[in-house]
Amino acid sequence: MEYNRETIRALAERIYDLDAEVYRNLGSSLGRVFSEDREKCVREIVHEMEARNQGHVLRSELALISNMARTIKDREAWKKVMTEYDHILKAVSELPTSFAEGDVLNYERAELNTLSLKKRFSKDDHMVICIGRTYGSGGSEIGFTLADELKINYYDVEIFSEVLRRLEAEKDTVHDKGGFPYIRDEENRAKYVGTRQAFARDQKITVGQRMKDFSRYHGLPKKDAVFFNQSKLICDKAKQEDFIVMGRCADVILANNHIPHISIFITAPFEQRVRRVMSVNQQLTEKQVRKMLKTLDRKHINYFRFYTGLEWGKASNYDLLINSASYGIKGSVDLIRRMIESGEV
């Protein structure tokens, strides 16, 4: 449809008349948006339609008319008014200057977002779900359960370490008797406070081992080398299979490598996290748990900022954020599944 001054004026008149009709039906001054001066009001509505930055005014006016219209008791009159409202709204939405214009969509971001409705998974893309979470929010359980329900792989820091160790062991043709290596990483060490660790057995490092590590990591500090190895593994896996990955800045790594994924952050109010950690670690006092959560949050923030330059847990750095205290572990899994599964239809 072509829009010129006449069609816009005709549309403005229809809006004015719809308001008057709603008013006539309700018979109360509470039911009127525009004053009785038809010509003046129509000219104002025309202005609102022509000036893009007036869209929100027109939107509130239309919302008020339809809010009022819905209260009309007479079924026939209600139907007539709502049909006209729907037609008008459609016409307004199609205006080149209407409030429906100026989308906030970031095409680059949406292209990488496998949940986006603009772009479905292409046949070559794998479904990679990156989950960041605060400690005590149940995020790991949510990720693990989701992976199990979707029948896809689940990766966390321990599994990455183990996979990398095995890949390296294979390269070195050193035979391995199983068991998990000690993870030399402040952040992960903190995670194990007060627990006996099958995943974190200590190992002595000899000078020879230290030299071997140095050449293996190309002179990088081991912590950075581990990060880069994990990053490479995440990108490789994302080209091969569907999976869920916990933490490791995986969302940012994948975005930087232009690999499609969904990024989700899971958290819960601090008090709720304290309660959960206390119920899981019954030997810790409340004071210890509070201190541990604060330390872990700070370490998470620093780790994320160090490797990505971004703020951890800030809404605009993720696609979606879920408060697990509102849904629980099972509820959060169901919520994510609903989005993924209806998205695929």
Added chain:
Amino acid sequence: MEYNRETIRALAERIYDLDAEVYRNLGSSLGRVFSEDREKCVREIVHEMEARNQGHVLRSELALISNMARTIKDREAWKKVMTEYDHILKAVSELPTSFAEGDVLNYERAELNTLSLKKRFSKDDHMVICIGRTYGSGGSEIGFTLADELKINYYDVEIFSEVLRRLEAEKDTVHDKGGFPYIRDEENRAKYVGTRQAFARDQKITVGQRMKDFSRYHGLPKKDAVFFNQSKLICDKAKQEDFIVMGRCADVILANNHIPHISIFITAPFEQRVRRVMSVNQQLTEKQVRKMLKTLDRKHINYFRFYTGLEWGKASNYDLLINSASYGIKGSVDLIRRMIESGEV
């Protein structure tokens, strides 16, 4: 099922044997989680199952076994192993000390959350969706479009002001010729920078009017009186109808009054918001837009903190947060609808 030391030990043995079976099928040291010392490993697994705080270790071990198991090429062997894995996982999940315990769910919060899967809308509850948003994120358009698609009412600050003005006008039996009052609120005044306002026509206040206002608002500053009147209106409406409400701390007001609702926060990266506001307000320079967004964010933060004591836009203060840059306006509407509609089934 009763769990005692024997059933737990039997389960640990099944886990060890499953790992060995996966290893046998893959024929590589990369495919083994536990070492060859069966007795030692079984005792460790038993410990992991009995000590609640070891759940995450067992979870990673199980995930690693199933990640490996999924790579088994032989269809028969794969099926056998995965069936056993499913049985084991179910048994582990049912352990009183398993990692599935210690849910993060806040029952009080979930009870108020109309999207929660634990509790459906009761027949008396209305679907009230509270949307907070950053300026320029398209949040208002998302709320308006969602309300229109769901055929429910839409309320924003202008509509609230108008409804309150009309209710008051009716009370005073003063006849009204329509048109919107000037909104005497710093925050909203800022929203109108650079736009000609149908919603914000100026009015002169006489001394008499000021005295009348004073008694009407029981001596409260008008800003607070407006907030309290709006709060009352939100609670009243929530008992009467389904609707969407933009901002106004509606989520906190409803939670404090124990009225079920869904709270959603919509935002987008700052740069994306700048681009969107510039495309909508083409007469503003980039510098002006950046300054305006920073000012508005600060005002939002202060407003929210003043009336609720909480941090605006922080993930744990909402049920769900959406990055509109990932989905666009239409995509965000669809995402919310998918959650609500599958939630109702």
